[in-house]
Amino acid sequence: MQPGSSTPKGGFLLYPRAYHLDESDPARSFVDGVTRKGREIRVHLQPTEEMAAAVRDSSSKTLPDLARFAQSGRRAKNPCAASADNGPDAPCGILLIEQVFEIDRANNVWGGRWASVLRAGPEDAMPAIGIGYLEMNVFSRLNEEASVASEEMCRIRQAIDAGTHPAPIEGEERISALRAQVLGAQTKRFTGVILRPHESLYLPVVTPEALAGALRGPLEHYTRRGMYGGALIRVRRDLVVDSKLSTQIDMQYHAAERRVKSFDEVFADFLRYQAKGLLAAARRDANVVVEIIPMLRINCAKHGNERYGNELARSATATPKIVKTFVDREHQQSILTELRRTKGYLASQVAIRVAEIYDGESAGNLILSSIHAFSPAIGNPYEIDPTGRAAYTLDTRKPPAGHTQNAA
Structure with a gap:
């Protein structure tokens, strides 16, 4: 199955109503559900090979998988419950489909490069949806080593901006390394x-x-x-x-x-x-x-502060x-x-x-x-x-x- 002509972009919420799994060819699996506006839709997940490679190299990420989303019970690793009436008025599990592209617009068939579980099931809290951002508060108290690194970073930046640094490219690389050192020492x-x-x-x-x-x-x-x-x-x-x-x-x-x-x-x-x-x-x-x-x-x-702080x-x-x-x-x-x-x-x-x-x-x-x-x-x-x-x-x-x- 090949995606349509659209470039993957944006995303939407999906309330799963039924998973259809093809064990012999997972790429043919799909999920039926509705969007926030109640529109019935079918979605295939098609991560790129680059995404798969990045996941293989990561100890904390897993590739989105409809078979895992469809699991239930205590051993389910990343479930997102489906129900026949799942939707904005009677929410059960909720998925976020990301990097979306059209496959067959006339029949409401779409593809997504990625998917994330926003709500596993009716026992979980509802996600917060809207226009927003992640506020990052970095507190400035530094140990002696980080203070020295911060001062060096400022000196290099001033020299680059003034046009007096002998090697601006290497200077930018040094700033990046010092910046990571300072951030690592700060409370976030x-x-x-x-x-x-x-x-x-x-x-x-x-x-x-x-x-x-x-x-x-x-x-x-x-x-x-x-x-x-x-x-x-x-x-x-x-x-x-x-x-x-x-x-x-x-x-x-x-x-x-x-x-x-x-x-x-x-x-x-x-x-x-x-x-x-x-x-x-x-x-x-x-x-x-x-x-x-x-x-x-x-x-x-x-846990969240450590996760984003480490990033x-x-x-x-x-x-x-x-x-x-x-x-x-x-x-x-x-x-x-x-x-x-x-x-x-x-x-x-x-x-x-x-x-x-x-x-x-x-x-x-x-x-x-x-x-x-x-x-x-x-x-x-x-x-x-x-x-x-x-x-x-x-x-x-x-x-x-x-x-x-x-x-x-």
Whole structure:
């Protein structure tokens, strides 16, 4: 079976209804199901030989396999349960089909180079779906060896930028190696972010009271079961977003008292440290527009932080996938900076697989298991309008190049 003329791109969610396995020729196996819009569809998995080779060389990856997805019982290694009525209204297992291409559009037959399980079955937490990104927080405290490496990296970068380095290519290679060394020594924390642009709020009057009234609802609503509410606060003039005045507020955990801070506590800190500039700008400039973009934040636990942290630390010779996917090109070589402050993220259509903690004092909380982007980058999070398009331009970025629709 050969794919159609389309180039593999994008992805879609599939709710499996029936697996059809051909043991003599696994390439002929397929799964029937429906998409998020309820469209009935048939999917074949066709990983490339390059993908298969990469999996063979990896100790942590396995090739997606419909036969494994179809397994059930305690010995199932990577199941995704099918049911006759599986769909958005009665969800069971959920797959993310990636790098999609058409095989027979007239009969709704599609192929995918890759597939990931977002939900194994009805007993698991629902995935979080929407426009989002992976927030990467790299804490700056370094040991002596890493501090020396960081200083050397800065010296080489300055020399290359000034045109005084005797061997720029070798200098870039040395920067990559030093960067990996520094990242490996730093503490890293990762958070999946799902934006809710359709819930955006425009503030006709910008005062502390108006900000509190607009922010309280989404921040408290999305703070539950170990997940946290937050919001981007976009400050713009016409279609241009002011990167210095735009900011972010999140609900937070009070580590010393082992509790989630109240909205009033978080907002008081926000007024004290972040809101002064935007409040002053709104008072003196009638052209300033202030908007609230709510968000849901899902933290990684130890395993997830180690997984994504190791991916960053192994970046001596190549840019990590999570950086290519979620960080603007202009910021990819400065991952050591605070990307929240520099506003260096890119948002895509993402699916977050969520896991539940079953024991200890955090029992019942939900954490990020994995995050998958299944569309090209839409734009910087601050550029996205209520329809989900990058309708605005951050004043530090080039205008967005456009958007690509998902295949199904």
